[in-house]
């Protein structure tokens with residue numbers, strides 16, 4: 001039987017569409033100059049975290065950082081933790097590389113590859129302290145719902161990679177997706193809603209994101225969810 005990670009024809013269902021072009025000169029330059037230093041090239045094998053970072057400390061992972069402003073902010077605010085951002089959007093990778101280099105951050109690295117494959121292969125079980133998925137593509141049309149990142153098998157996969165007590169923070173500006181997130185998260189055995197059963201996080205601790213600002217301009221609401229892995 002096909003899982004949500006693959007279609008009936010065995011072609012994987014992607015939660016993103018790569019759009020060609022659109023790299024600015026400075027993003028291209030940052031990719032050329034800083035890729036080797038701050039991007040971890042994808043390989044379908046567990047990361048050796050002690051060779052990626054100079055300190056062995058808390059690991060925070062953001063899936064789908066977009067242009068990376070909020071991830072950069074979090075990494076600057078919390079130099080005692082290590083951060084890995086995963087995204088496939090090259091302009092965002094270029095923009096984030098500019099920020100990492102400008103602040104000479106040693107605690108933030110990027111993986112530019114499909115997060116489903118990265119989560120499957122690159123992280124050992126019980127290795128992540130906090131995982132964020134902020135404003136994933138909402139795929140509003142019914143025929144595209146299968147492309148949504150937050151589905152039960154993906155959440156089961158990431159849950160395995162969390163340490164006991166680790167937190168998962170999700171946010172969306174799309175109510176129907178928030179409800180789907182809540183249903184999937186509440187149904188995942190090893191996760192507990194930190195806000196109480198079926199409750200959203202009303203005053204989330206996180207920077208505002210670019211996609212969130214866009215949603216607000218369009219009059220959308222915002223829903224945050226905070227779950228932790230049962231210890």
Ligand SMILES: C[S@@+](CC[C@H](N)C(=O)[O-])C[C@H]1O[C@@H](n2cnc3c(N)ncnc32)[C@H](O)[C@@H]1O
Nearest residue numbers: 015016064066087088089114115135209210211
């Ligand atoms: C709607 S944007 C939100 C970006 C950012 N979190 C924000 O709030 O501004 C979603 C991002 O997730 C990325 N994305 C979607 N599916 C992904 C996947 N499977 N692997 C890696 N990145 C993915 C997209 O490239 C895009 O940058």
